[in-house]
Amino acid sequence: MDAHRQAYKEEAYELLAELETSLLELEETPEDMDLISRVFRAMHTIKGSGAMFGFDDIATFTHEVETVFDMVRNGRMTVTRDLVNLTLKARDLIKGMLDASDGGAEPVEGRQAEEVIAGLRRLVPAAPDGASAKEAPVGGGAQESKGGETAVTYRIRFVPSPEVTVNGTNPLLLLAELRQLGHCRTVAQMAKVPRLEEIDPEHCHVFWDVILTTNRGIDAIRDVFIFIEDDCELKIDVIDDGGVLDVDTDYKKLGFILAERGDLTRQDMEAILAKQKRFGELLVEQGIVSPEKVESALIEQQHVKEVRKERQVQESASSIRVPAEKLDLLVNLVGELVTVQARLSQTAAGRADALLVTIAEEVERLTNELRDTALNIRMLPIGTTFSKFKRLVRDLSVELGKDIEMTTAGAETELDKTVIEKLNDPLVHLIRNSLDHGIERPEERVAAGKPAQGTVHLAAVHSGDSVLITITDDGKGLDREAIRAKGIERGLIPASAELSDKEIFSLIFAPGFSTAKTVTSVSGRGVGMDVVKRAIDALRGTIDIQSERGKGTVITIKLPLTLAIIESLLVKIGSDCFVLPLSIVEECVELTRENVRSAHGRNLATVRDQIVPYIPLRERFLIRGEQPEIEQIVITRVGGTRVGFVVDHVIGEHQTVIKSLGKMYKDIRGLSGATILGDGSVALILDIPQLARDVELEQMAR
Amino acid sequence: MDGLTITREEVGGENATLVLKVNGELTIPFAGEFSAALLDAFDAAGRVRVNLEGVSAVDITGLQLLCSAHRSAYGREKGFGVEGLTNPILDEAACLAGFRRHVGCAVDVGKSCIWIGGYE
Numbered sequence: 001m002d003a004h005r006q007a008y009k010e011e012a013y014e015l016l017a018e019l020e021t022s023l024l025e026l027e028e029t030p031e032d033m034d035l036i037s038r039v040f041r042a043m044h045t046i047k048g049s050g051a052m053f054g055f056d057d058i059a060t061f062t063h064e065v066e067t068v069f070d071m072v073r074n075g076r077m078t079v080t081r082d083l084v085n086l087t088l089k090a091r092d093l094i095k096g097m098l099d100a101s102d103g104g105a106e107p108v109e110g111r112q113a114e115e116v117i118a119g120l121r122r123l124v125p126a127a128p129d130g131a132s133a134k135e136a137p138v139g140g141g142a143q144e145s146k147g148g149e150t151a152v153t154y155r156i157r158f159v160p161s162p163e164v165t166v167n168g169t170n171p172l173l174l175l176a177e178l179r180q181l182g183h184c185r186t187v188a189q190m191a192k193v194p195r196l197e198e199i200d201p202e203h204c205h206v207f208w209d210v211i212l213t214t215n216r217g218i219d220a221i222r223d224v225f226i227f228i229e230d231d232c233e234l235k236i237d238v239i240d241d242g243g244v245l246d247v248d249t250d251y252k253k254l255g256f257i258l259a260e261r262g263d264l265t266r267q268d269m270e271a272i273l274a275k276q277k278r279f280g281e282l283l284v285e286q287g288i289v290s291p292e293k294v295e296s297a298l299i300e301q302q303h304v305k306e307v308r309k310e311r312q313v314q315e316s317a318s319s320i321r322v323p324a325e326k327l328d329l330l331v332n333l334v335g336e337l338v339t340v341q342a343r344l345s346q347t348a349a350g351r352a353d354a355l356l357v358t359i360a361e362e363v364e365r366l367t368n369e370l371r372d373t374a375l376n377i378r379m380l381p382i383g384t385t386f387s388k389f390k391r392l393v394r395d396l397s398v399e400l401g402k403d404i405e406m407t408t409a410g411a412e413t414e415l416d417k418t419v420i421e422k423l424n425d426p427l428v429h430l431i432r433n434s435l436d437h438g439i440e441r442p443e444e445r446v447a448a449g450k451p452a453q454g455t456v457h458l459a460a461v462h463s464g465d466s467v468l469i470t471i472t473d474d475g476k477g478l479d480r481e482a483i484r485a486k487g488i489e490r491g492l493i494p495a496s497a498e499l500s501d502k503e504i505f506s507l508i509f510a511p512g513f514s515t516a517k518t519v520t521s522v523s524g525r526g527v528g529m530d531v532v533k534r535a536i537d538a539l540r541g542t543i544d545i546q547s548e549r550g551k552g553t554v555i556t557i558k559l560p561l562t563l564a565i566i567e568s569l570l571v572k573i574g575s576d577c578f579v580l581p582l583s584i585v586e587e588c589v590e591l592t593r594e595n596v597r598s599a600h601g602r603n604l605a606t607v608r609d610q611i612v613p614y615i616p617l618r619e620r621f622l623i624r625g626e627q628p629e630i631e632q633i634v635i636t637r638v639g640g641t642r643v644g645f646v647v648d649h650v651i652g653e654h655q656t657v658i659k660s661l662g663k664m665y666k667d668i669r670g671l672s673g674a675t676i677l678g679d680g681s682v683a684l685i686l687d688i689p690q691l692a693r694d695v696e697l698e699q700m701a702r
Numbered sequence: 703m704d705g706l707t708i709t710r711e712e713v714g715g716e717n718a719t720l721v722l723k724v725n726g727e728l729t730i731p732f733a734g735e736f737s738a739a740l741l742d743a744f745d746a747a748g749r750v751r752v753n754l755e756g757v758s759a760v761d762i763t764g765l766q767l768l769c770s771a772h773r774s775a776y777g778r779e780k781g782f783g784v785e786g787l788t789n790p791i792l793d794e795a796a797c798l799a800g801f802r803r804h805v806g807c808a809v810d811v812g813k814s815c816i817w818i819g820g821y822e
Contacts, residue, residue, distance in 0.1 A: 002717075163764060165730055165761075165763060166730075170761055170762070171799075172760050172761060172762055172795060172798055172799055175798055175799060175800070176798055179798070185796070185800075186799065186801040187800045187803070188765075188798030190766065190769050190801075190807055191807060191808065193769045193770050193772055194770060194773075194774045194776055195736060195764050195774040196740055196741050196744070196767075196771055196773075196774040197741070197774060197777075199737060199766075199767070199770045201733035201734050201736070201737035201763055201767055201770075202730055202733050202734065202763060204762055204763070204766070205766055205770075206762060206799075208799075208800055209800075210731075210800070258776065284808075287808075290807060290808045291805045291806065291807060291808060291810075292803065292805070292807050292808075294805075295803055295804055297807050417739050478746050488791050685747050
């Protein structure tokens with residue numbers, strides 16, 4: 001039972017997230033029936049399953065909210081801002097109840113729930129006498145479907161007696177009722193309708209073939225006809241059992257359908273089949289079956305084909321729920337496997353054993369596939385995070401008295417689950433900053449000739465093995481001079497320094513840096529941008545700012561797709577191996593003793609007439625021993641500038657399974673992790689941005 | 703209750719078309735009246751057109767009389783047409799009743815079935 005409760009909670013959290021998105025969208029397009037239905041369905045599921053698994057408080061509370069949305073759905077109420085606000089509150093309360101269940105958090109006060117319910121009830125328009133009471137059970141009954149039962153397709157031949165209409169029955173109402181049971185196609189058979197000269201205009205001369213796919217069972221169909229049972233011929237056949245027996249989407253041939261219906265004899269069918277022409281056309285040509293009957297049978301054929309096709313699509317789209325820890329374990333194991341495989345390949349290469357080499361190659365291929373698949377499983381669309389921010393922007397703009405719209409793009413962009421989780425806080429911070437410092441108040445905006453409503457645009461896009469996330473606002477932009485002045489005041493830059501925009505903007509990532517004159521509850525305390533920078537660095541990402549005074553700011557975050565395994569460059573200094581992320585490596589060039597001498601002690605190399613500063617790692621890491629005659633400079637791009645790192649040898653590309661360093665080493669600067677090489681030895685992963693920054697700061701201090 | 707009113711109007715000179723403009727309810731209480739009006743029209747003219755734009759309700763008797771009239775027209779070798787089938791009330795009833803189709807019935811040799819034009 002606990003597992004079921006857990007599953008319910010997981011599902012409910014997802015539904016609540018969806019509910020929030022739908023509600024926010026609904027605020028913009030209040031007449032979108034699709035959204036209204038989505039909100040209703042989410043509520044309905046939360047309520048229904050909640051009651052089933054013993055979350056009675058949730059079921060009772062949600063029922064009240066659902067009732068209101070049922071009215072909206074039936075057009076008896078319209079969506080207003082108040083309704084969205086209250087429903088969002090209700091959604092938060094339901095989340096609170098979920099959090100509190102099983103003693104997880106503080107229980108939700110009953111008073112809060114009552115307030116929301118009372119608020120919702122106030123929004124309900126007074127019903128005309130008894131109208132809602134009469135309608136409710138009918139509508140509710142028809143919509144309620146017994147979830148979980150498979151949809152079966154029936155062929156219903158309904159032949160009412162001619163007098164049925166005279167007796168007061170309206171066959172169209174029966175057909176309408178059938179339609180409420182599920183996806184339904186109706187074909188009237190008019191062959192027996194006489195000419196005007198002979199017709200009794202009050203009699204019904206039509207009969208019907210209905211193909212109905214429903215999960216309500218055959219009894220529900222019989223119930224429709226219960227009052228005219230004696231006044232009609234009714235034949236109900238199952239033509240598709242919901243996937244128990246069929247194996248493909250194909251359905252019976254036309255002739256068999258007609259024969260089954262009794263509209264054609266087997267003999268006629270076989271005689272016609274012998275002629276090998278289009279069967280339906282032949283039947284009509286020969287006058288054996290009327291065109292309507294052929295059409296009706298063709299509709300059945302098409303309907304069942306569609307039902308089966310849809311089911312196949314659904315089946316292939318079906319998914320299973322797996323706890324994240326299991327996936328983490330899988331990825332860890334794959335990581336180990338990649339390491340062992342590297343060892344195997346290395347061993348095989350060292351021996352002249354053709355068979356062993358073949359096996360090693362095979363293992364390598366399989367391991368690569370396995371690695372890609374395992375990592376793919378952990379990929380999630382970033383959209384879930386985006387939708388959270390919509391709420392954030394909505395609430396904050398109200399608090400700040402600004403009119404701000406948030407737009408998003410690329411919500412389907414996939415990123416590793418862990419990256420998405422760790423990205424949340426930095427993004428919240430950046431968006432808050434945009435809202436508070438970036439976008440001006442409506443009156444200032446209008447005075448500056450901008451639309452009163454400000455925009456924050458959040459976008460994600462794949463770029464090679466990275467994902468670019470941009471936060472764009474059309475606010476007032478960064479104040480270059482104020483930042484520069486503050487930087488000089490804080491001693492971060494010398495007063496005489498000639499700095500590019502990029503260098504000046506990067507000052508805001510310094511700890512405690514703030515040019516804000518006032519501190520608001522949203523931001524301005526100067527805490528944060530350094531934390532954002534650190535968080536992005538920890539994700540092996542980079543952050544970049546572009547800003548134009550008066551026009552707005554664009555913040556670009558570049559992140560690797562995954563944290564678990566990276567493509568890297570393996571290098572050697574003395575007997576130690578190091579790893580650099582390949583994504584930031586631009587090129588490798590040689591560094592001779594002659595080059596070093598001609599630079600007169602400055603760590604600068606000339607690469608194709610451009611000066612590139614470099615960091616001799618042997619020196620920096622105090623590695624003893626003599627460097628080789630010719631060293632290698634690995635040139636990387638860090639935050640827009642090229643920095644070289646001098647090593648003894650470049651070994652080559654390497655697939656690095658990242659292992660975190662233990663707690664003991666957590667304060668070591670310049671290293672971001674370690675990996676195990678094929679021969680079992682450990683290589684340290686260099687934190688290139690950190691190393692470059694440290695050296696830069698040291699030089700400035702001099 | 704709107705009842706049913708049918709007005710006749712001749713359009714064109716020789717070989718004139720008689721237009722029956724139907725307003726109100728094409729339902730069982732008025733089925734006899736509608737049927738008689740159609741028969742009268744066929745007696746009076748070589749071409750009959752029924753305008754259904756003003757129809758406010760329709761049931762199976764109304765729908766099947768349109769079919770019946772079409773069949774009579776074939777029998778008498780007269781022209782028959784319908785306008786105003788896009789009237790939402792008629793459109794909905796024709797869809798619900800499964801009258802919409804791709805091919806006409808066996809009688810419809812001239813391929814002038816009024817219900818052709820797809821369904822659902």
